[in-house]
Amino acid sequence: MQNHGQDSDFAPRVENPAGRHPVLLVCEHASARIPAEFRDLGLGADDLDSHIALDPGAFETAKRLSDRLDAPLVHSTVSRLVYDCNRPPGAASAMPERSEDTAVPGNVGLTSADREDRVDRFYRPFEALLEKTLVERPGPSVLLTIHSFTPVFHGTRRSVEIGFLHDTDTRLADALLQVATGFDIQRNAPYGPEDGVTHTLLRHALPRNILNAMVEVRNDLIATPEACERMAEALGGWLTEALELCAAESGK
16 A cells, blocks of 8 residues: 555544443544545535535534534544445445536546555544444443435435434334424435445444444535534434433333
């Protein structure tokens, strides 16, 4: 692998590492930053400010939820277009040649060596930090990943406002769906396991049999700091109730 001195600038990070809440928050698509050597992947400023480069509002909401709960938050610092940390190395969508209707020139024609270099530089450190943070958590942990999605996809407006996603372990999503109100809330929407979006849950939560879910918030609902704060307040309340339901169910 090549030696890239600036990679420390794109290392994944943990906010509030000493947080005492049992939940570990994750935001894989927290940043739109791209290392200079990739020359913006051939994209324009409008593309790099859009949902194809990051999940708008997701990190801001996750950070406020971390503060509210006193929970650690692991997040990426590189654009999902360079490497999508919620995808395994073998997935084509880990380094997409096209995102929605936009071609990504800098991802076209990557060699196996190019791809492996990005895996080593951006995915492996994220995977290792998330694993390390989980291992060091005292007692039972809960894994909750925070994402956002665009209101219009391929020209079609989405009515769903919040999705609670899960893979084969439905416990936490079931409980969240019972307690969450006030929005158009759906299960495994606007994406589901068949879309390959549950990698983090599969890789880190299911093998441990810990409660886990993925939250998708329509990004027009978290477009301002005040909106992110309100969403974090709602999510925090729902999560507290959902965990109580899960505890009661496991105690039966």
